[in-house]
Amino acid sequence: MTITAQMLDTYPADLGGIDRQKLQECIDACFECVKACTACADACLSEEAVAEMRKCIRTDLDCADVCDATGRVLLRHTGYDANLTRAVLEACAAACKACGDECARHAEMHGHCRVCAEACRRCEAACRELLGSL
Helix, strand or coil, rough: CCCCHHHHHHCCCCCCCCHHHHHHHHHHHHHHHHHHHHHHHHHCCCCHHHHHHHHHHHHHHHHHHHHHHHHHHHHHHCCCHHHHHHHHHHHHHHHHHHHHHHHHHHHCCCCHHHHHHHHHHHHHHHHHHHHHHH
């Protein structure tokens, strides 16, 4: 059981009808994506042709920031605001799509981009799943 699952299971109030499993999967996917994007940006900076990786680095860092903020917002339930939750999930899905697409362009040459693209796709899907259940 993940820490996220444990925290959701021990939350003392009702979650307002949010699907706990989808919520947990989305939170975990967001933080996994943060790690993948941060590591990918760093790896891109170590590539010989770093100038060619500029857009990938920027997209990685933007995605990591958005995923981090989304994960943190999703962890908080007191005073839940459904409109804000929808907005951050939509922004996260968009950032993950953009980053996944950019990293996929480099995936054959750079394994770190392949791993990052996969993490972005999982996070995008988890955000869309949670959005669909709200």
